[in-house]
Amino acid sequence: MNPARHFALIPAAGVGSRMGASHPKQYLDLAGKPVLAHVIDTFHAAPSIAGVVVVVSPEDGYIDDLAVKAGQAWPRLSIVRKGGATRRESVLGGLRALADHANEEDWVLVHDAARPGLTVALIERLAHALAEDRVGGLLALPVVDTLKRSDDDGRAERTVPREQLWAAQTPQMFRHGLLTRALEQAPDVTDEAGAIERLGLKPKLVEGSPRNFKITLPHDLALAELHMKGLG
C-alpha cells in the first residue's frame, strides 16, 4: 500500500465576534498580509503536506481575492464553500470534500485559520511524532500557570492541580476515516481530539509552542506581529 499522505484542513468560516472588527479575524492584516494567508503559506512550505483545503462559508467574500493575489504561490490549495454554524460542521464539510482525493488512512491536519504563528518546524514535529501512531494526536502546551476554579461570584473556590494538564493547540492530526466517523458521532465537541476521545481513544500530546496561539482579542494581532519579527 502507498504510504499515507498528509493533508491540511483549515476551517475558516468563523466570524470572530470577540475581535470587534469589521472583517472576520482570519482576514485581518498581520505584518502586510491577511492572517489566513500566513497559515496557507506555511502549509505550502512544509515538505510533508500534499494538499491544503480551506473551508469558508458559502457567503465568504474574501477568499477568492486572496487566492488571485497569491497566484502561483498556492498550487496545492482547494477552496471548499461548505462552512457550517460550528467549527465541527466546517471541519466535516472539508473532510467530505477531501474524501474525493484522500483515502481512509491518509492523515488530516486540522488547523485554526486564526493561528498564524504555526511554523514548518512545528508541522514536521507533529507529523514525525505521529508517523507510526494508530490514533493520532495534537500540538499542545503543558499548563504553567496556577489554575483556579471560580464560584458564581468570580471568587476563587479552589486551586486545580496543573500536573498533567495541557492547553490544546492545532494542528490536530488524525486519519481521514477515523476523524470523519468520530466527528459525525460527536455533535457537541469543540475540537477534533475531543471527538476521538469519545471513541475511547487517547490522542498523543506533542509539545507545541507559545507562538502558535489563537488570535482572539484585538491586542493578539500586535503580539503575533512581535513574534513574527522575532521580538516576542
Ligand code: C5P
Ligand atoms: O471561533 P474560534 O476561534 O474558536 O474558531 C476556531 C477556528 O474555527 C477558526 O479558524 C474559525 O474560522 C473556524 N470556524 C469555522 N466555522 C465556524 C466557527 C469557527 O470554520 N462556524
